[in-house]
Amino acid sequence: xxxxxxxxxxxxxxxDVVAAAPTVVKGARKLVDAVRKRGGEGEGPDGPExxxxxxxxxxxRQLEARIEELEGRQQAAVNLMESMAxxxxxxxxxxxxLRLRSKFLLLLCLVLxxxxxxxxxx
Numbered sequence: 001x002x003x004x005x006x007x008x009x010x011x012x013x014x015x016d017v018v019a020a021a022p023t024v025v026k027g028a029r030k031l032v033d034a035v036r037k038r039g040g041e042g043e044g045p046d047g048p049e050x051x052x053x054x055x056x057x058x059x060x061r062q063l064e065a066r067i068e069e070l071e072g073r074q075q076a077a078v079n080l081m082e083s084m085a086x087x088x089x090x091x092x093x094x095x096x097x098l099r100l101r102s103k104f105l106l107l108l109c110l111v112l113x114x115x116x117x118x119x120x121x122x
Contacts, residue, residue, distance in 0.1 A: 013095045020087050027080045034076055038069055 013091070013098065016091050016094055016098075020091055023087060024084060027083055031076055031080050035073060038073065
């Protein structure tokens with residue numbers, strides 16, 4: 001079982017993952033900061049000091065504002081996920097290009113090594 005995981009980890013293009021990490025971290029930090037800022041305002045569904053709104057219309061407005069805030073957070077999370085998916089797609093295509101280039105270079109090295117061996121045996 002450990003050999004399977006080792007093979008999986010060897011197949012991961014770590015240089016590409018590391019190269020894309022700052023963008024992913026920046027997006028995640030923006031999302032976390034937005035959640036902290038909105039969540040830390042101290043306003044719950046009952047109001048800023050936790051008091052229950054006596055007026056049903058005022059309570060409804062508070063709940064509608066809270067729903068809009070949650071929808072905004074959800075949209076930010078969706079945007080972050082879309083961005084991460086696009087980055088992953090770019091990573092996969094870059095890995096494919098690198099894989100093809102490495103195969104070409106391996107073939108070229110084999111041809112050159114064969115040429116050197118033939119030149120030395122003459």
